[in-house]
Amino acid sequence: MQKIVLNGIQKSYAKEPAVRHLDLIVEPGSFLTILGPSGCGKTTTLRSIAGLEEPDAGDIQLGDRTVFSRSQGIIVPPEQRNLGLIFQSYALWPHMTVERNITLALKEQKLSSGEVESRLQSALEMVQLTPYRNRYPSELSGGQQQRVAVARLIALRSQFLLMDEPLSNLDAKLRTEMRTELKRLHRELEATTVYVTHDQIEALTLSDIIVVMNGGLVMQQGTPYDIYHHPGNLFVAEFIGDPPINKFTGSFIREDGVGILQCGDHRLTLPCHVIPTRETLVATIRPENIMISEQEKDGWLKTTLDSVQPTGASTILQVKSEKSVMTLLQPGFMRMAVGDSVWVQMDMTKVNYFDPETEQNLISEG
Amino acid sequence: MALPQTDRPRLPVFSARNISYQFYRLRNRPELILGVLCLAVLGLLVLVPLFEIIHDSLTYQSYDKAYRPDAEVGGFTLFHLERVFTGPLSYALLIKPLLNSIGIGFFVTAIGVSVGAGLAWLLVRTNIHFKGTFGALIVIPYMMPSWVLALAWLSLFKNDRIGGTEGMFTSLFGVQPPDWVSYGFLPIVICLALHYYVYGYLLMSGALATVDSELEEAGAICGMNRRQRLWRITVPLLMPALGSAIVLTFIRILGTFGTPALLGLPVRFFTFSTQIYASLNARNSGDAYVLALVLIVMAITFIWINSRIIGIRKSFVTLTGKGFRQNEIGLGMWRWPATIGVSIFVVITVFMPMLILLWESLIITPGEYTFEGLTAHFWFGESDPDIAYGEPGIIHSPGILTALWNSIKLGVSAAVVNGFVGLMIGYAAVRGRGSLLSKWLEGVAFAPYIFPSIALGAIYIGMFSTPFGPIPALYGTFAILLLITVVKNLPFTSRTGIAAMLQIDKSLEETARVQGIGWFRRMVQIIIPMSTSGLISGMLLTFITTMRELSLIILLLSPTNMVLTGLIFNYNEQDMTQHSGAVTLLLVMVIIGMNLVVRVLSGGKGLSGLKSG
Ligand SMILES: Nc1ncnc2c1ncn2[C@@H]1O[C@H](COP(=O)(O)OP(=O)(O)OP(=O)(O)O)[C@@H](O)[C@H]1O
Numbered sequence A: 001m002q003k004i005v006l007n008g009i010q011k012s013y014a015k016e017p018a019v020r021h022l023d024l025i026v027e028p029g030s031f032l033t034i035l036g037p038s039g040c041g042k043t044t045t046l047r048s049i050a051g052l053e054e055p056d057a058g059d060i061q062l063g064d065r066t067v068f069s070r071s072q073g074i075i076v077p078p079e080q081r082n083l084g085l086i087f088q089s090y091a092l093w094p095h096m097t098v099e100r101n102i103t104l105a106l107k108e109q110k111l112s113s114g115e116v117e118s119r120l121q122s123a124l125e126m127v128q129l130t131p132y133r134n135r136y137p138s139e140l141s142g143g144q145q146q147r148v149a150v151a152r153l154i155a156l157r158s159q160f161l162l163m164d165e166p167l168s169n170l171d172a173k174l175r176t177e178m179r180t181e182l183k184r185l186h187r188e189l190e191a192t193t194v195y196v197t198h199d200q201i202e203a204l205t206l207s208d209i210i211v212v213m214n215g216g217l218v219m220q221q222g223t224p225y226d227i228y229h230h231p232g233n234l235f236v237a238e239f240i241g242d243p244p245i246n247k248f249t250g251s252f253i254r255e256d257g258v259g260i261l262q263c264g265d266h267r268l269t270l271p272c273h274v275i276p277t278r279e280t281l282v283a284t285i286r287p288e289n290i291m292i293s294e295q296e297k298d299g300w301l302k303t304t305l306d307s308v309q310p311t312g313a314s315t316i317l318q319v320k321s322e323k324s325v326m327t328l329l330q331p332g333f334m335r336m337a338v339g340d341s342v343w344v345q346m347d348m349t350k351v352n353y354f355d356p357e358t359e360q361n362l363i364s365e366g
Numbered sequence B: 001m002a003l004p005q006t007d008r009p010r011l012p013v014f015s016a017r018n019i020s021y022q023f024y025r026l027r028n029r030p031e032l033i034l035g036v037l038c039l040a041v042l043g044l045l046v047l048v049p050l051f052e053i054i055h056d057s058l059t060y061q062s063y064d065k066a067y068r069p070d071a072e073v074g075g076f077t078l079f080h081l082e083r084v085f086t087g088p089l090s091y092a093l094l095i096k097p098l099l100n101s102i103g104i105g106f107f108v109t110a111i112g113v114s115v116g117a118g119l120a121w122l123l124v125r126t127n128i129h130f131k132g133t134f135g136a137l138i139v140i141p142y143m144m145p146s147w148v149l150a151l152a153w154l155s156l157f158k159n160d161r162i163g164g165t166e167g168m169f170t171s172l173f174g175v176q177p178p179d180w181v182s183y184g185f186l187p188i189v190i191c192l193a194l195h196y197y198v199y200g201y202l203l204m205s206g207a208l209a210t211v212d213s214e215l216e217e218a219g220a221i222c223g224m225n226r227r228q229r230l231w232r233i234t235v236p237l238l239m240p241a242l243g244s245a246i247v248l249t250f251i252r253i254l255g256t257f258g259t260p261a262l263l264g265l266p267v268r269f270f271t272f273s274t275q276i277y278a279s280l281n282a283r284n285s286g287d288a289y290v291l292a293l294v295l296i297v298m299a300i301t302f303i304w305i306n307s308r309i310i311g312i313r314k315s316f317v318t319l320t321g322k323g324f325r326q327n328e329i330g331l332g333m334w335r336w337p338a339t340i341g342v343s344i345f346v347v348i349t350v351f352m353p354m355l356i357l358l359w360e361s362l363i364i365t366p367g368e369y370t371f372e373g374l375t376a377h378f379w380f381g382e383s384d385p386d387i388a389y390g391e392p393g394i395i396h397s398p399g400i401l402t403a404l405w406n407s408i409k410l411g412v413s414a415a416v417v418n419g420f421v422g423l424m425i426g427y428a429a430v431r432g433r434g435s436l437l438s439k440w441l442e443g444v445a446f447a448p449y450i451f452p453s454i455a456l457g458a459i460y461i462g463m464f465s466t467p468f469g470p471i472p473a474l475y476g477t478f479a480i481l482l483l484i485t486v487v488k489n490l491p492f493t494s495r496t497g498i499a500a501m502l503q504i505d506k507s508l509e510e511t512a513r514v515q516g517i518g519w520f521r522r523m524v525q526i527i528i529p530m531s532t533s534g535l536i537s538g539m540l541l542t543f544i545t546t547m548r549e550l551s552l553i554i555l556l557l558s559p560t561n562m563v564l565t566g567l568i569f570n571y572n573e574q575d576m577t578q579h580s581g582a583v584t585l586l587l588v589m590v591i592i593g594m595n596l597v598v599r600v601l602s603g604g605k606g607l608s609g610l611k612s613g
């Protein structure tokens, strides 16, 4: 098992920066996901690791080998980097059967035919495509094509796996299935993996580490838990989570030595470890961290139900008070009528506070 | 968040590390290496010859000693320019052929493009009968040499003014047709127009087939009436195709050699192309080069004007193969007359010439057109000293069989080489899209388009008749024929190559790269197999155009590298009309046969290839 290290990577296309600055360490055998909105430079990063793009600056190491270094004048072509890569489009060769698609690179490496055959068979078994070895890609369903691409990757036995949105062309059900498959695959192959996606569920379910990117910069890097519960800045807080996070802007006042944030109807007591930097602050809370009651409760805020959207296992509620609107997520299939009065209360330990100018989280992690 | 905006220190440009980095970088970009290579070779084959003849026409050549004994060979001079432009010979050398060429070009383009556009309209937009059959027949002239009609014309209308045998007309009616019917301007215009309408037809039918959907939508939205739609939408949309058809036809006519030679030379009626040929034959290559340059300047001017009017991008429309499904215009009572009219046209342009040549090849004595004593001697006979100077029939004539073999060899190798070169250019241009190199490459590959065939031939004879750099003298070799054919076909094949490459997603190759497969193996395993089907129709087209080519190679032919078209021309000059008829039919049969074979093998790509030409 080997690690991947990116150091100060920069890349522009015709003066337009695609990746502004990127430092990344993928621990040996771990699964790292790069997550971000469209155009934030995810693919560019992945292609730079693969050698398909030349960064303008920075170093890249695969294991203990430096494969790119602008300052040392090193550039190893993709052919010699020994990586496995899956494209969003799968990039199966349409004029070759499944078998040839999987074995082409092995044969080009001049492996013995016995070795090629055994690798082919085990790869096909792993993705459960053994009966399909003589089909052409056009004769396979989208999910099967995707699995051929995976099998091709497995057969190469590479130490490093790179995947660029490999599931984005599949329908929702298949996507869930393949997600589980990829997770299993990663465990079995023990390869260091970089996975690119703009789907947060994929990122949260698959990864050991998530890197959130925006505008060519890393916004936050951390475990799925951290990213979800302790967003480093407002962008991450708003980007992650579905339904989206609730956000309030309020002014900071000090009463009896206790910091209070007055956000419309809400009075939030600042925890003592939050050091306010400005007069106004932004507070966020996830929808599932707001409690709801159909009976009046002391100290809870009275609101009116604005919309009720049961999704099956849970229900998304929208409530309105005099001065604010909130989204709530409650377990179970709730049947309530729009217009009813309900009482809500935030779980104060789950609130994050942000500086509106720098957008940084004011609660230091930990 | 702190944004580290400072760039890391870069390497000094000339440090050893930077040089090695740039070297590795280059190795990483095979399309760059390939692009530079293609550009260099193309430059050598296209631009250098051009500079060479400009240089030659501005310096004294050894043969100029005849006129200027004191001239120093290689010294700068305006001698050739003066001879052509201001000297006493100027009228004969330049003005007269120029006027003839322009006149012919004008009439042929006008007639040919209108006929072609009319046929396209009938076959695409109306409910005329037998569309499929007509569609297949009308493009047959594309597969024949342009001067087959001229040969047939001679068989029909030759008179005795020149000596030699007389034509069918005289033989049947006992009256000599006047010179202006037999030779010169009128027959040249008719024969060329009845061949070159094909270009107008192909371009316009493609454009008509794609215009309609847009027209329907726009018309429906704006509520225009039929006339308004025609003038405001259809015509502007057809303009690029029309412009291209006009320019393409005109440039072709300027450079065409066969027909004006067959019908003009006997009465010393010169066009630009035949004048170049005559000057070279008279060893006045200086004159020929100057004339060739004038021809090129004219061609560039026409392309330039066309692109100014229509816009540079649109001016070279490539045809699409979209379906012909749209609302048909009912011809009403004109449906049958139109059908009959087109049938007659097809008979005249396609079947009649063939039949005349067949008859020609079967009569025993030239000029005696009877149905008695028809003989297959010129096809299958052994050498007989009493007939045709002892020249045996086709299947026994080593000369013809060699020429046939040369033609096929040339057609096939040009198709293969062109396909390959087109693919390489396509690869370099598509993978390097957006770079200056890619643009230049496309530009240079397009350059041969502006050289009229005969002018390119003149350039090549100037360049390769003596050793050039490491290249030995190529005159009289197969290699020079192949070279010029490949170069002349480049504008077309590089386009097919680019189109084929555009269909191969970049990721298919990148996947192979990441899997450790090197450039050469990627080409062999992925790029070439995936693009051949796209290239087949282009290669077939190259084969066809090569087999029927005369204008381009006439100056470069010698007994050692004779091909069928040249042989036909020679037989005709020697008044061996049965042989020229028989060999012409042989040539047409080979071309059509090859087309059918390729169509069957590739599942019907043959004609669709023509459509995209
Ligand atoms: N070959 C290219 N030429 C010019 N600009 C490019 C090129 N490739 C990417 N870009 C630009 O660089 C930026 C980052 O692109 P990138 O493909 O890395 O985005 P991404 O994060 O993968 O987005 P997506 O989720 O849509 O795939 C974009 O603004 C894109 O327009």
Ligand SMILES: [Mg+2]
Residues within 6 Å of the ligand: A042, A043, A044, A164
């Ligand atoms: Mg992407």
